[in-house]
Each structure stands twice: as C-alpha cells, then as structure tokens.
Amino acid sequence: MLSALSESGKTVQLIGQTREEIDQLKKERYYCPSCKEPVLIRAGSVVIPHFAHLPNSICPDKEGGEGTYHQTGKIHLYQWLKGQGYDVELEAYLKDIKKRPDILINWKGKQIALEFQCATIPQEDIRTRSEAYRKKGIYPFWVLGGRQLKRQGTSTIQLHNFHRQFLYNFGNCTLFYYDPIAFQFVVARHIQGTGSRTAFSDLRFFRLPSTGFPDLFAESKLPLDNFWNYWEKHVFRSRTHVKPYLSKQEKLWTNVLYQQGLHRSTLPTAAFLPVSSQVHIKDPPWIWQSRYLLDIYHPAPTGTILRKQHSPELHDLPHHLLSPDPLVEYLDLLSRLGFTKHVASGIYRKERELIFPKTVMDALQQDKIDFQKLKSQSQKIGTLQT
Numbered sequence: 001m002l003s004a005l006s007e008s009g010k011t012v013q014l015i016g017q018t019r020e021e022i023d024q025l026k027k028e029r030y031y032c033p034s035c036k037e038p039v040l041i042r043a044g045s046v047v048i049p050h051f052a053h054l055p056n057s058i059c060p061d062k063e064g065g066e067g068t069y070h071q072t073g074k075i076h077l078y079q080w081l082k083g084q085g086y087d088v089e090l091e092a093y094l095k096d097i098k099k100r101p102d103i104l105i106n107w108k109g110k111q112i113a114l115e116f117q118c119a120t121i122p123q124e125d126i127r128t129r130s131e132a133y134r135k136k137g138i139y140p141f142w143v144l145g146g147r148q149l150k151r152q153g154t155s156t157i158q159l160h161n162f163h164r165q166f167l168y169n170f171g172n173c174t175l176f177y178y179d180p181i182a183f184q185f186v187v188a189r190h191i192q193g194t195g196s197r198t199a200f201s202d203l204r205f206f207r208l209p210s211t212g213f214p215d216l217f218a219e220s221k222l223p224l225d226n227f228w229n230y231w232e233k234h235v236f237r238s239r240t241h242v243k244p245y246l247s248k249q250e251k252l253w254t255n256v257l258y259q260q261g262l263h264r265s266t267l268p269t270a271a272f273l274p275v276s277s278q279v280h281i282k283d284p285p286w287i288w289q290s291r292y293l294l295d296i297y298h299p300a301p302t303g304t305i306l307r308k309q310h311s312p313e314l315h316d317l318p319h320h321l322l323s324p325d326p327l328v329e330y331l332d333l334l335s336r337l338g339f340t341k342h343v344a345s346g347i348y349r350k351e352r353e354l355i356f357p358k359t360v361m362d363a364l365q366q367d368k369i370d371f372q373k374l375k376s377q378s379q380k381i382g383t384l385q386t
C-alpha cells in the first residue's frame with residue numbers, strides 16, 4: 001500500500017517524496033489503517049516505495065498480488081486527478097465499511113471510489129464492494145487494467161463475464177481501461193454484444209496528462225457506417241463459418257432447428273438483429289431470436305397481438321441497468337422491418353408471415369436489404385433506435 005498512519009495517527013503518503021525524504025520517513029513507525037499492525041517502508045531501486053505488512057500478518061488488506069503494474073497505474077491516476085485540481089485521496093480507509101478504494105474523489109459534493117482493477121477477481125467481490133460504496137452514497141467507478149483489453153480487430157473486443165461486471169451506461173454501453181505503460185485510457189463505447197465472447201465497440205484513446213477527467217464521459221455518437229459494416233460481417237460469419245467448437249446451448253438449439261429442417265445459415269434476417277441490451281443476454285442473438293420467431297411469432301396467424309413473452313435469459317450486471325427491455329427492443333426492430341406494428345406500450349401486432357430463405361445466398365441477400373433499411377432509419381440520430 002502507498003499510505004499508512006504515523007504514530008500520531010496522521011496519514012503518510014510515499015508518492016512524490018524524494019529518496020532523501022523517504023530515508024527520513026523510515027526513522028518513524030507506521031501502522032496499517034485497516035488492521036493497525038505495524039508496517040515497514042520498502043523502497044529500493046526496482047520497487048515503487050510502499051508500506052508492507054510483516055510476513056506473518058493476516059491483514060485482509062495485505063499487499064499480496066498487487067503488482068507494479070497496478071501500483072504504477074494507481075499513482076498515475078492519482079497524480080493526474082490531483083493535477084486537475086480534484087480533491088483526491090489515495091487509498092483512503094473507510095472505517096465503517098472497512099474498504100480502501102484505490103482513489104477516493106470528492107467531486108461537486110459527491111464521492112467517487114475509483115478502483116483500478118488489473119487482476120481477475122471473483123464477481124461476488126466486485127458486487128459486495130460496489131454495494132458497500134453505494135450504501136455510503138459513494139459512486140463506485142471501476143477502471144480495468146489495460147491488459148484486460150483484448151482486441152480482435154479495429155472494433156472488436158473480447159467480452160467475458162468478468163468484463164461485463166464493469167459495464168457502465170453513460171448514454172451508451174461503456175467500459176473503461178487504463179494502461180500505465182502507454183499512459184493512456186481506452187474507453188470502449190457503444191458496446192454491442194454479439195452474444196458469444198465478443199462485442200463491437202467504438203474504441204477511443206485518451207493520453208495522459210492532456211485528457212481531463214470529464215472527457216472520459218463525453219457524449220459520442222455511434223459510428224453508424226462502422227457499426228453496420230461490422231454487424232453485416234458478423235452475421236455473414238455466423239451463417240457461413242463452421243465453428244470448431246459449439247457451446248452446449250448452440251448444440252442443443254442446432255439440434256432443435258435440424259429437427260424442423262432448419263439450419264443457422266438460412267435463418268431469416270429477423271433472427272440476427274442487434275438489440276442494444278444484448279450485453280445482458282446469455283444466448284447469442286441467433287439463438288434467442290430464432291427461438292422467439294419459431295415458438296411465438298411463426299405459429300401465430302397474421303393479426304395476432306404479441307405481448308412481452310418468452311424473454312431471453314439475462315446476466316445480472318451490477319453497474320449497467322437493463323434498459324430498454326430486450327424483447328420490446330426486438331419487437332421494435334421487427335416493426336421497422338414491417339413484421340410487427342406497435343399498438344400500445346409493450347404490445348405489438350403481427351403484420352406478415354416470416355419467409356425462410358432457401359439458400360445461404362438468398363439469406364445474405366435479405367441481410368443486405370434489411371440491414372440497409374435499419375441503417376437508413378437510424379441515420380438521422382446516430383443510434384440504433386429511431
């Protein structure tokens with residue numbers, strides 16, 4: 001840890017101290033703010049000066065596993081915020097909830113607990129930590145270590161369940177990363193899940209120190225051309241690519257389709273639509289959407305009133321509220337393609353029959369037409385919704 005208590009109870013920080021000052025500080029005694037045990041100053045040519053517990057300590061805040069990458073990033077972020085005039089505390093110990101956020105920011109009468117999360121930790125820990133902060137009226141703000149960002153292309157990122165825990169909704173679905181080696185934030189905006197472990201994202205890079213804290217949250221429009229090119233390619237791949245490994249759900253559903261004489265490659269375009277709430281949904285679009293189409297939509301005669309039913313299974317995300325409802329969003333997209341008509345809140349009427357393409361070529365042709373239609377409808381406002 002980077003701060004500890006002196007004998008008189010004062011918080012002492014090692015950041016920004018010269019070697020001589022640290023040598024001077026070494027003459028005093030220090031205590032862990034959490035367990036009150038004595039801690040020692042460690043400062044060498046390789047390590048960042050820090051306070052360390054004694055080897056036999058059982059303190060829950062013992063610095064095990066907190067590597068240089070994490071410490072360096074934490075110091076960068078602290079100095080960066082301080083340099084902008086923010087009232088910040090490094091590793092402030094919050095007695096009543098026994099938590100020590102990496103950085104506590106006092107901003108416009110509000111408090112933000114910034115956690116710089118580099119290691120993969122149990123989802124339960126993230127949840128309890130965030131809840132503890134919220135109970136105290138502190139906003140939990142998690143920034144992932146830059147190493148957690150796994151890109152698979154210009155606009156594709158890996159999105160594992162661990163990453164989903166840190167999704168925020170600042171006008172659009174967002175993840176924050178900081179890379180202390182490159183001195184830069186990567187803000188992944190407009191994250192659109194594809195249901196598997198990948199997602200579309202508009203990645204923005206912010207170098208320190210020229211970036212201001214509010215810049216990270218600035219509004220941005222979805223780059224529509226990028227998005228729809230990405231989506232069309234993604235659907236093309238879903239139809240034509242033979243996956244070497246299928247998940248249990250994919251196998252099961254592929255079998256169900258097979259028994260009905262159907263295959264993923266020739267499902268209607270309506271089974272491959274992007275709903276913004278996809279990051280919450282466990283199954284990929286083609287599974288839950290084709291299930292809805294086959295179980296609910298297709299058997300119903302034209303004119304049938306469709307209500308919200310048969311919702312897909314969801315992830316519970318601690319920092320990202322589910323809005324809009326995925327099924328309502330899906331039925332809205334269907335109405336934009338002329339399949340349904342919105343009659344009242346959450347209620348739609350079936351307008352026409354579903355057509356199943358005979359060949360993959362037919363299906364791809366239909367994708368082109370329908371995605372172009374959706375794109376031109378979104379053009380005016382720069383989001384997926386009209």
Ligand SMILES: [Zn+2]
Pocket residue numbers: 032033034035036037053059060061062
């Ligand atoms: Zn301790």
